[in-house]
Amino acid sequence: MVFSSITFLLYFLPLFLLVYYLSPRKLKNFIVLIFSVFFYAWGAPKFIFILLGSTVATFYLVKWMDSNKKRLHKRWLLGLSIFINIGFLAFFKYANFFVDNLNDVFQSLGYNTVAWTRIVLPIGISFYTFQTLTYAVDVYRGVHRPLNKLSNYVLYIIMFPQLIAGPIVRYNEIADQIVDRRETYNDRLLGFYRFAIGLAKKVLIANVMGAKADEILSMDFTSLDSTTAWIGILAYTFQIYFDFSGYSDMAIGIGRMIGFKFPENFDNPYTSRSITEFWRRWHMTLGAWMKNYLYIPLGGNKVKTNRRLYFNLWFVFLLSGLWHGAAWNFIIWGGFHGFFLVAERLFLSKLLKKAGGFLSLSYTFFITVMGWVIFRIENYQDAFMFYKRLFAFDFKAYDFYHEAEFAFWLVVSILFSFLVVFPYGKKIQEKVFYSDYNRAGLITGFVISLLLVFLCVSAIATSDFNPFIYFRF
Structure with a gap:
């Protein structure tokens, strides 16, 4: 779903704003979260599981990293978090490119090419991967503490307004707003x-x-x-x-x-x-x-x-x-x-x-x-x-x-x-x-x-x- 589509402009956005404004304050984050999941899953439902999976994995790895006292263990856990997220990005975004170039080399040398099924790129993966990396690295650097609530972290990553094409937001830039915000008239x-x-x-x-x-x-x-x-x-x-x-x-x-x-x-x-x-x-x-x-x-x-x-x-x-x-x-x-x-x-x-x-x-x-x-x-x-x-x-x-x-x-x-x-x-x-x-x-x-x-x-x-x-x- 794109912002400039009839579906978004006449149905999704008006319904979201109506439900959001009528909901009690304690449910507003939940409303944004539910609509964000629906927004992302609209075009390709299977990719929502990749997004949620990498998000949940990063959340718990970062909490584990922060609770560790040994610097070396922290580095290993940070590295694991980075590896998982970069791994998803590399596989879905660059695997086709790598295999295509490898096959060009094989073909020029007279070897058989690698049989390969084309991988579909999940929308917005470059943007939300950078946000998960930002969160993990900033916690490691001591820029901010890790979140206690998984739902707040998932909201930060998959919030639909900036999920697909940014802006790329550092967690500390909106940390207070996730926990407590009051939009005015x-x-x-x-x-x-x-x-x-x-x-x-x-x-x-x-x-x-x-x-x-x-x-x-x-x-x-x-x-x-x-x-x-x-x-x-x-x-x-x-x-x-x-x-x-x-x-x-x-x-x-x-x-x-x-x-x-x-x-x-x-x-x-x-x-x-x-x-x-x-x-x-x-x-x-x-x-x-x-x-x-x-x-x-x-x-x-x-x-x-x-x-x-x-x-x-x-x-x-x-x-x-x-x-x-x-x-x-x-x-x-x-x-x-x-x-x-x-x-x-x-x-x-x-x-x-x-x-x-x-x-x-x-x-x-x-x-x-x-x-x-x-x-x-x-x-x-x-x-x-x-x-x-x-x-x-x-x-x-x-x-x-x-x-x-x-x-x-x-x-x-x-x-x-x-x-x-x-x-x-x-x-x-x-x-x-x-x-x-x-x-x-x-x-x-x-x-x-x-x-x-x-x-x-x-x-x-x-x-x-x-x-x-x-x-x-």
Whole structure:
């Protein structure tokens, strides 16, 4: 079940909110838990047992680890917890990739290939695995105590607003809210407003951009002119941003409607002045996870040599690419970003500061778009051909007149992506998205929310194109 489906919007969410608000406070966590299990089991019921099994195993292993007095035993139990969760992730997400590559090697050497039944990827496994790892490591580090109630821990892991595609939440960020929270009237209205904004970003913008991107990027690249190629990759650039940030807005909005304050996940990433800054603004909770649980344990900035520091930085982003998907293009994409992060550490950051805001922003956006080519096009030969078409300088007039809807939403995409670089843009964004309104403002926001939801439901009902890019990660 996805947030932008008719089933979720007209049946699941209204029923959940009705039952939740009418329930006594002591039952509210139970209500969220039951609806979360149903939400996850809707598409593939068998995978709920994998999710619950790894969750329960981690809960008891962490309690056992914390109760042990010997440091060595604690480490062994932490290692076992990590092994179980990474093992599930590796098997379900990477086994197909490993066997496919192994068979390619065998075939090239003239050996028989390995017979293999394709494994279906459980939705959201990359996200909830990171949360189980976070919980175990933080208890080991003494960041917080282990939970006493299994139900509270299961709720933290499988809470449906952020279960499928984040934000990735550390337990200590919402610990108090799980135990005791009281959503206000303002929380309900502002949460609904944030949800509606996210839904509009997804349905009205990302879906239109995605349809055009799919149309162009499924063509024969050898026949593409440069104009069409650029429109295709720019459409994908805006699709993936509004698709994922829209989902995050919806997750944060639903969370707020029931009293949870989830961390922000995006902060105008396309206005960044460097790739380093881009990764502080794009998928912020993943970036924080990589820093706290990979980069710092590898030595962080405190390693003895710069060579080791640069390797660690590049290696972490290589793993970040692998986290996104079990394919070589994702690994290359991670290494691509890692290369520019290292280059900025070495010398580029000084040049970017001297270049000024416009040039540094243009550089960052250009590199990001070039990266999306690798991310989107799995076959490296096709990606290379697409790059050739981008820079063939074979520009032709594009028929925007007969594609008015796409042209309109492309302009809207550009405007909202770069709003904060314009005078008063930051103030406008803060006023529209993040302000606490007075009564009149809340009513206005509620009316706007209803209008946006109505427009989105109408758009969904008349279209069969409604993917969520990050659901496959």
